Amino acid sequence: MSGFGHTRRFLVAVLLIVILAVSIAATYITYSTVTKPKAAPSAYIGVAFSGNTTQEAKLLIDKVKSYTNLFVFATGRNPISTNRTSIEEICDYAVSNGMSLIVNLGWRDYNVSKQSWFWQQPSLEDIRQNWTERWGNKFLGVYYNDEIGGVQLDSNWQEFFAKNGPLMNTIDDIRIKDMYQIYLKMLDAQANGTKPVNYDLEANFFTNDCVRGDQGLGILNDAGFRTFTSDYCLYWWSYLGGYNTMFAELGWNNSAAEQIALVKGAARLQNKDWGTIITWKYDQAPYLDSGDEIYNQMLSSYEAGAKYIIVFDYPYLEGNSYGVLTDQHFLALQRVWNDINNGKYVDHSAPQAVLVLPHNYGWGMRSPNDTIWGFWPADSKSVQIGTAVSTLLARYGIGLDIVYEDSAYPVTTGHYQNVYYWNQTFT
Numbered sequence: 001m002s003g004f005g006h007t008r009r010f011l012v013a014v015l016l017i018v019i020l021a022v023s024i025a026a027t028y029i030t031y032s033t034v035t036k037p038k039a040a041p042s043a044y045i046g047v048a049f050s051g052n053t054t055q056e057a058k059l060l061i062d063k064v065k066s067y068t069n070l071f072v073f074a075t076g077r078n079p080i081s082t083n084r085t086s087i088e089e090i091c092d093y094a095v096s097n098g099m100s101l102i103v104n105l106g107w108r109d110y111n112v113s114k115q116s117w118f119w120q121q122p123s124l125e126d127i128r129q130n131w132t133e134r135w136g137n138k139f140l141g142v143y144y145n146d147e148i149g150g151v152q153l154d155s156n157w158q159e160f161f162a163k164n165g166p167l168m169n170t171i172d173d174i175r176i177k178d179m180y181q182i183y184l185k186m187l188d189a190q191a192n193g194t195k196p197v198n199y200d201l202e203a204n205f206f207t208n209d210c211v212r213g214d215q216g217l218g219i220l221n222d223a224g225f226r227t228f229t230s231d232y233c234l235y236w237w238s239y240l241g242g243y244n245t246m247f248a249e250l251g252w253n254n255s256a257a258e259q260i261a262l263v264k265g266a267a268r269l270q271n272k273d274w275g276t277i278i279t280w281k282y283d284q285a286p287y288l289d290s291g292d293e294i295y296n297q298m299l300s301s302y303e304a305g306a307k308y309i310i311v312f313d314y315p316y317l318e319g320n321s322y323g324v325l326t327d328q329h330f331l332a333l334q335r336v337w338n339d340i341n342n343g344k345y346v347d348h349s350a351p352q353a354v355l356v357l358p359h360n361y362g363w364g365m366r367s368p369n370d371t372i373w374g375f376w377p378a379d380s381k382s383v384q385i386g387t388a389v390s391t392l393l394a395r396y397g398i399g400l401d402i403v404y405e406d407s408a409y410p411v412t413t414g415h416y417q418n419v420y421y422w423n424q425t426f427t
Contacts, residue, residue, distance in 0.1 A: 043275075043302055043306060043307055043308065043309055043340070044069055044070035044100055044140070044275070044307065044308045044309070044310075045067075045068050045069060045070060045298070045302075045309045045310075045333070045336065045337060045340075046064070046068040046069060046070025046071055046072060046099065046100075046309075046310055046311075047060060047064055047068060047070075047071065047072065047310065047311050047313050047325070047333075048072040048074035048277065048310050048311065048312045048313055048314070049071065049072065049073060049074055049075070049090075049313060049323075050074050050075055050076070050078065050312070050313055050314035050315070050316070050323065051075070051078075051080075051313075051316050051323060052075070052078050052079060052080050052316070053080065054080075054086050054089055054090055056316065056321065056323075057073075057090040057093070057094075058090065058093050059321055059322070060313070060322055060323070060325075061090075061093055061094050061097055061099065062097075063322060063330065064330065064333060065097040065098065065099065067333055067334040067337035067338070068099065068333060068337065069098065069099055069100060070099060070100050070101075070102070070140075070308065070310065071091075071094040071099040071100070071101055071102075072101075072102045072103075072104065072143065072310055073087060073090060073091060073094075073101065073102070073103045073104060074104045074143065074312075074313075074314075075104065075105075076104055076105070076106045076107075077106040081105045081106055082119070084119055087103070087105075088134070091103065091131075091135065091139075092134075092135075095135050095138045099138070100137075100138045100139075100140050101135060101138055101139050101140060102140050102141060102142070102143050102228055103131075103139075103141075103142055103143065104142070104143035104144070105117060105118055105142070107144060107145045107214075107216050108214075108215055108216025108219065117216065123223070124219060124220065124223035124225070125223045125224065127223075128223050128224055128225055140226060140228075141225050141226030141227060141228055141244070141245075142220055142225045142226070142227055142228065143227075143228040143229060143230075144216060144217055144220055144227055144228070144229060145214065145216070145217065145229055146229045146230045146231065147230070147231050147232070147249075148206075148210060148211055148214075148229070148231060148234075148238060149206075149231045149232070149233040149234030149235070149237070149238060150231055150232055150233060152206055152210065152234060152362075152373065152374050153233055153234070153362075153364045153370070153371055153373070153374045154374065155374055157374050157375050161183050161186065165180070165183040165187075168180040168183060174209075175205075175209040175213055178201070178204060178205045178208075178209055179205060179209075181201050182201050182202060182205060182375060185201060186375060189376075195379065196372075196376060198359070198360060199360045199361060199362060199372065199373055199376075200359075200360055202360070202362060202372075202373035202375060202376075203237060203360035203362060203373070206234065206237050206241075206362070206373065207237045207240045207241045208241070210241070211237065211238055211240075211241025211242060211243070212240075212241040212242050217241075217242055217243070218242075221242055226244045226245065227242070227243050227244050227245070228243070228244065228245045228246075228247065228308075229243055229245075229246060229247070230246070230247035230248070230249050230277050230279075231246060231247075231248070231249065232248070232249045232254060232259065232366075233262075233364050233365070233366070234362055235248065235262050235263045235266045235267075235274075236262075236265075236266040236270075236403070236404050237362065239266050239267070239270045239272050240270070243272075244272060244273065245272060245273040245274060245275065245307075245308065246263050246266070246267065246272070246274055246275075247263075247274070247275045247276060247277040247308060247310065248260060248262065248263040248274070248275075248276045248277070249276075249277055249279045250276050250277070250278050250279065250297045250301070251278060251279035251280050251281050251289070252279075252280065252281060253281075254366060255393070256276075256297050256300065257300075257393050257397055257398055257400070258365065258389060258393060258402075259276070260276065260300070260301065260304050260306075260398050261355075261389075261393065261398070261400045261401055261402040262365075262402045263276075264304055264305065264306075264401050265354060265355075265401030265402045265403040265414075266403065268351065268401055268403075268414055269403050269406075269409040269411070269413060269414055270409055273307045273308070274305075274306060274307065274308075275301070275306045275307055275308025275309060275310065276297070276298075276301040276306050276308070276309055276310070277308075277310040277311075277312055278294050278297055278298065278309075278310065278311045278312060279312045280312070281293075285317065285324075286324065286326070287314075287315075287324045288311075288312075288324050288325070288329060290328065291326075291327075291328030291329050291331055291332040292328075292332070294311065294329060294332045295332035295335050295336055298311075298332065298333075298336045299336055299339065299340075299345060300398050302336070302340055302345060303345050303346055303347060303348045303349070303398060304348055304349060304398040304399075305348070305349030309336070311325065311329065311332075311333065313325050348397070348398050348399045350399075351401065351414045351415050351416045351417065352396060352399040352400070352416065352417050352418065353392065353395075353396045353399055353400050353401070353416060353417065353418040353419075353420065354400070354401040354402070354403055354411060354414055354416045354418070354419055354420065355388055355389065355392050355400065355401070355402045355403070355420045355421075355422065356403055356404070356405055356411055356419065356420065356421050356422065357385060357402065357403070357404050357405070357422050358381060358404070358405060358422060359404060359405040359406060360404070361381065361385075361404065363378065363381075363382055363385065365385070365386070365389065368382065368383070368386055370382075381422070381423075384422055384423055385422045387426060388420065388422050388424075388426055389402065391426040392420060392426075401414065401416070
């Protein structure tokens with residue numbers, strides 16, 4: 001999922017700066033709960049709307065309002081995002097139906113003259129104050145950018161450096177200088193077979209240049225907005241870069257338990273909130289997984305302690321007024337809502353067990369051959385870590401947290417019953 005529209009940006013904003021600089025230099029059941037007061041579970045459960053009209057949004061709200069309490073206005077760069085009146089009308093309607101709000105208006109392009117992010121307001125503090133007064137505590141914050149870690153891991157850095165690396169040393173920008181140091185490190189590895197001793201350069205580049213250095217995120221944080229995003233990797237460093245809340249993407253064929261362990265562990269030690277968002281399983285219709293599987297993913301998320309549980313509703317298909325959501329998905333939402341309110345779940349949210357990985361070891365963990373920070377191939381540590389993760393997930397399931405060695409966030413603060421390290425022997 002990218003930009004809540006599943007259209008992958010080629011590179012994060014800092015890379016756009018680099019390219020510019022280089023070029024210059026060279027099934028639903030009707031008995032729901034309509035007639036009963038809506039209970040309030042200890043989590044926000046809802047849908048991410050990605051349609052294009054006020055009518056579509058209100059139709060979706062009417063469909064789910066009796067068994068959800070969260071509406072994510074997730075249109076990103078859809079045309080409706082340029083219309084403040086429509087956005088506020090939709091959000092008013094959601095709040096009037098008892099739902100809380102997270103608003104996504106895309107991301108701040110560096111080419112300011114050609115974008116309308118927050119309608120080119122010189123300051124966002126007035127908007128935050130207005131929305132807070134208008135919607136009270138129902139306004140939770142702003143969803144900004146997404147899959148920053150995914151872009152980091154999946155970009156073709158070898159090709160990028162081959163084209164742009166030699167010119168980076170001529171650019172007077174701290175972010176470019178940081179990239180240049182990584183480029184030199186990779187050249188040394190190619191020439192001399194030198195293996196990385198640590199990944200501090202890479203972690204600094206991602207945390208401080210790609211995340212904290214994102215101009216839009218900085219503006220949102222400075223204006224006092226709570227910020228949200230989603231990803232499928234590198235949660236630890238996105239939190240360090242300034243996000244308040246991360247949503248782990250559950251979809252494709254990735255391990256839901258592993259994603260939950262990574263985001264939950266990072267949030268626990270860094271004292272942040274976390275959630276999950278159910279995304280695509282397929283890159284074509286029907287896009288989403290079955291209702292039963294989505295129900296299982298949502299319930300597991302709640303049992304693990306997620307504060308936010310969301311189903312991603314994109315794209316809007318011809319003949320379906322509710323996007324990709326069908327009766328089976330609405331039923332899954334309703335079942336989760338009812339089961340939670342009726343106490344039909346097992347609480348696994350306590351700090352039961354944790355696996356501690358090496359400092360700044362940004363391995364993607366999606367397969368044995370996944371990259372480290374997108375720059376480096378898997379190494380001998382990857383094999384040990386993969387074995388440890390597999391063993392402990394089989395033992396603890398969603399009761400496992402995965403964290404990283406960091407003196408600023410010692411594992412002792414998590415008060416875990418069982419602490420494991422990546423390089424110990426597992427039987």
